[in-house]
Amino acid sequence: MANPVYRRLFAAQVIALVGTGVTTVALGLLAYDLAGPNAGAVLGVALALKMVAYVGLSPVIAAHAHRVDRRSLLVGLDLARAGVLFLLPVVTQVWQVFVLILVVNACAAGFTPAFQATIPEVLPDEGDYTRALSFSRVAYDVGEILAPAIAAAMLLLVDFDALFALNGVTFLLSALLIAGLALPKATRDVSDRSWRRITLGARRFWTLPRLRGLLALNFAAAAASATVIVNTVTLVREDFERSSTAVAVALAAAGIGSVITAAAVPRLLHRVSDRAAMLTGGLVLAAGLSLVGLVPTYGALLLLWVVLGAGLALVQTPAGRLIQRSGDRDDLPPLFAAQFALSHACWLVTYPVAGALGAVVGIGPVALGLGLSCAVSVALASRLWTR
CATH class of the missing domain: 1.20.1250.20 (MFS general substrate transporter like domains)
Structure with missing residues (x-):
């Protein structure tokens, strides 16, 4: 500051x-x-x-x-x-x-x-x-x-x-x-072909191991955040018969877990690698999602949502460091744009799965399925993004 x-x-x-x-x-x-x-x-x-x-x-x-x-x-x-x-x-x-x-x-x-x-x-x-x-x-x-x-x-x-x-x-x-503000100016020649610029971020995500790992972890984060955002109201109002205020408190619990963990990430990354922190966060998300259908009380749901919020912060906070290391300063806008687009593409898949499918077969089984897909994503990230 x-x-x-x-x-x-x-x-x-x-x-x-x-x-x-x-x-x-x-x-x-x-x-x-x-x-x-x-x-x-x-x-x-x-x-x-x-x-x-x-x-x-x-x-x-x-x-x-x-x-x-x-x-x-x-x-x-x-x-x-x-x-x-x-x-x-x-x-x-x-x-x-x-x-x-x-x-x-x-x-x-x-x-x-x-x-x-x-x-x-x-x-x-x-x-x-x-x-x-x-x-x-x-x-x-x-x-x-x-x-x-x-x-x-x-x-x-x-x-x-x-x-x-x-x-x-x-x-x-x-x-x-x-x-x-006086912001840094780009240095690249404006004669760059537009199509190469449009696809630069996606091509870099396809070729660089750390970014391939980040893409897999983006899906893990989308699976967890979709479950929290889409299904909290149903769990709280229908399963636990609580008020609208209780819905807001549950959503806040996920935010609190994320805030506390995000604040600790800079110190954590002095001790462990980005890869270790992010893969650990992914495993936390996979484990947490598998427990959604087993939550017995509203209080237990709040605790689980805090844990999921912490996992999301571990996965998402260091992502900018990976992108920063993956190109020169003129490559950063298309790289960040690719991360923005690809992460939202993951949500475009997980939102309807968590919502529509959850309404048909139940939130617990869908959360378990998303947890398994989350675990597969973490395993894939570990393989794509080597030490």
């Missing part, structure tokens, strides 16, 4: 994360306002469009990012997201929601990898960068915990339409924080 450029980038990240979480709550209310009982279907399509934007557009935007000044790109994408959010309160048709959601998530698909690629350039020392990864993971988890609470508090004062406008302001603040 002594680095003023990183300090402002981190502040911009935190503001945008909280705003994005608040928008998720407001989007659900808007869907209900427009579609009533069909709100679930509307939200399902909106989230599918989000994943399509993340998986399909992120590598394309990153391939052309080197043609644009990094600061201008980040500020422009923040301003575009703010503009979309200011429009959402005035939409009257479901299709308009779909168009705007696609646009705002296309902006996110460009912003997030470019932002992630900027941090190792601002903090070239690996120790500093490792601590920055820890901060980012903590910020993400705390944002996931606090955003619904902030949205609930704001709804006591304003209508849900106002949440979109207020979130638009958060992106304006993020743009303002970034606009005054």
Whole structure:
């Protein structure tokens, strides 16, 4: 935090994360306002469009990012997201929601990898960068915990339409924080062929052992996080007959486990390798998922969710270090874009498996199946990513 450029980038990240979480709550209310009982279907399509934007557009935007000044790109994408959010309160048709959601998530698909690629350039020392990864993971988890609470508090004062406008302001603040920074400039010749840039990240993930291992571990993390995100409400409300507040507490338990572990990762990586830490996290996830169907009480579920959150932090926090070591500074945007797209492609598989299949055959058997697939992913990562 002594680095003023990183300090402002981190502040911009935190503001945008909280705003994005608040928008998720407001989007659900808007869907209900427009579609009533069909709100679930509307939200399902909106989230599918989000994943399509993340998986399909992120590598394309990153391939052309080197043609644009990094600061201008980040500020422009923040301003575009703010503009979309200011429009959402005035939409009257479901299709308009779909168009705007696609646009705002296309902006996110460009912003997030470019932002992630900027941090190792601002903090070239690996120790500093490792601590920055820890901060980012903590910020993400705390944002996931606090955003619904902030949205609930704001709804006591304003209508849900106002949440979109207020979130638009958060992106304006993020743009303002970034606009005054002097960020490193790309050095690569703009004559690079676009197709090679678009596929650079995917090709590097295919050829480098550490990135092949990371890809397998991405699936393990997606299996665990999908189980927590999709099935917590059913487990708490149906199996344990608890209130909506208890659902929020259970989700917070996973976040707390992740926050505590992410904060400890920089010290841990002084003692063990990235490979050992991440494979251990994957084994924790596999073991935890296999126990979901055996949880006897709500308290035991909270403990298990803390463990799964810890496993997720062990797998995901060091990932940026692997990417940083896998290319020069001009390769970082497409590499981070590939990680962004491929990890979300894993969620695109595990979300419907955890949700739809869980509703048909039961959450316990599906969690066990995901746990087995998680174990296979860890074994595959161990084989692909040698010592």
